[in-house]
Amino acid sequence: MTAKESTMKRLLILGGGTAGTMVANKLRPRLHADDWSITVVDQDDVHLYQPGYLFIPFGIYEPDDVVKPREQFIPEGVELVIGAVDEVVPDDNSVLLTDGRTLDYDQLVIASGTTPRPDQTPGMDGEEFGKSIHEFYSLAGSTALAHTLKTWEGGRLVVHIVDMPIKCPVAPLEFTFLADAFFAEHGMRDQVEITYVTPLPGAFTKPIASKYLGGMLDERKIALESDFMVERIDEETKTLVSYDEREVPFDLLVTIPLNMGADFVARSGLGDELNYVPVDKGTLLSTGTTTSGRSATPRTSPRPRLARWPTSRSRSSPRTSCATSTACRCWRSSTATPTVSWSPGTARPCSSTSTTTPSLSPAGTRCPASARSAC
């Protein structure tokens, strides 16, 4: 290291996706190259145009249409390091990579994004995954779905959202409308029964949009199953099962798995229950660490937050080990109408089959069906 390099400040960006690449491109011209080094870390050199995943299942885009080399978009004067992050150590202002390398920083930007996690819903990632159970929030998933749709002969298509937040909350609805058009164009719409299953109380998060979009579902004879918090997927009977014991059968399930942040965020103790870094929404500065290292990450879809339990199976209280003595309670915040939350503590027995009787919040509002076991 030269004397000049030793006095330079280091900006480290974890993730070379949309946000990380934009941050590098925005800041390189603003931070003098003599004063600041900028490094982007990602695990591969492939940049994916994720909005294009929506079109791949219907043959509007081919997989090649959404792939470009990541390095092509990293500006001159920014180093791209290929490697997987193992852990952030805020006390040391350093990041450990899984291959043993250590990267030090003065300022850290966490832009590692969010990932669909079919492993977080029982029955989702079994034998039927990629056959009768699909997702389109990844390149592999949307490509597999395209293959399935080419030869699918019709039946019950269920489009399903596990939980919020998800990146691009409107994409499931767009997919549903595109599917309606796709089957109509192929002369088989009357052979397909479409159901839209959502944990929200309506078609969308916001009331006005929900009303309009719900009407558009009606016009297309697409059934809406709302307030549906999935407990598991029964692969044998091909049925979605909710915590309040509703069942939705399918022949083809297109689901949006639980979206979660990167596992290294959890390993570093920086994340919430979904591995997202809590930040100040005005500054994007991390609010979860008091060390000298600062981290920030954008959240793609912050509201509404629905009741949930610790979901990562890697954690100390996995869903599969739910104890009947565990209890939880839920409430609706009186200051933020769309926000529903719960915490372990009191009032609600921990049982996956006991959610048919709603709890009451402290303010007396009814707990949604999403109130569920603290597992």
Place this chain on the structure above:
Amino acid sequence: LPGIGPFSLLKETEINHWGKLMFRWIYWNALLPGKELPLPALMSMAGKQTEAQTVEMAS
């Protein structure tokens, strides 16, 4: 967008569909390289409920 907008967000229109497909070009050539876009930094609040309104309605 200046010159060609605004799009009607809650209506089915052909321009909405083409706009969605056109976004790929904007993504690769303007958004990702960090170019300044001719758009206001703050989203329009038209038709949206503010936090203050939400609190007021709840009380």
